[in-house]
Amino acid sequence: MQKIRRIVFYGDYFNRFYYEQDIRVRKKINWLIELVVTHQKLSSNHMKSIRNVKGLFELRVMLGTNCWRIFCFFDEGNIVVLLNGFVKKDQKTPMREIEKAKLLMYKYHEERKR
Numbered sequence: 001m002q003k004i005r006r007i008v009f010y011g012d013y014f015n016r017f018y019y020e021q022d023i024r025v026r027k028k029i030n031w032l033i034e035l036v037v038t039h040q041k042l043s044s045n046h047m048k049s050i051r052n053v054k055g056l057f058e059l060r061v062m063l064g065t066n067c068w069r070i071f072c073f074f075d076e077g078n079i080v081v082l083l084n085g086f087v088k089k090d091q092k093t094p095m096r097e098i099e100k101a102k103l104l105m106y107k108y109h110e111e112r113k114r
Contacts, residue, residue, distance in 0.1 A: 001038040005078045010108045014070065017085035021068070028063050029070070036072075036080055047072075050093070053102050058093065069093060071101035073108075081108060 035042060050056040061068040067088035075081050083104045086097050
């Protein structure tokens with residue numbers, strides 16, 4: 001399938017999260033990233049915008065009854081920047097995780113201005 005987007009990583013936040021997961025979770029993350037790279041539109045089961053934070057999204061990884069979330073945003077239209085990830089244990093995404101992702105997104109944009 002043709003790639004329509006490119007993935008970049010900001011810092012080592014995503015890699016640290018990724019390598020803490022077992023192989024089954026990493027395979028599911030890889031599958032989801034491939035979807036992001038090759039599909040124009042994803043369902044809200046796979047990617048959802050974060051309310052009240054313009055431009056911030058979460059990639060949604062499900063395996064059995066367990067959930068993982070990876071924050072990301074778009075840059076220059078076809079670039080997806082992966083930020084931090086976490087294991088989701090509650091119904092709502094913890095505010096501290098959203099704030100961390102928001103800060104990383106702002107830092108990324110500030111560094112790009114330089």
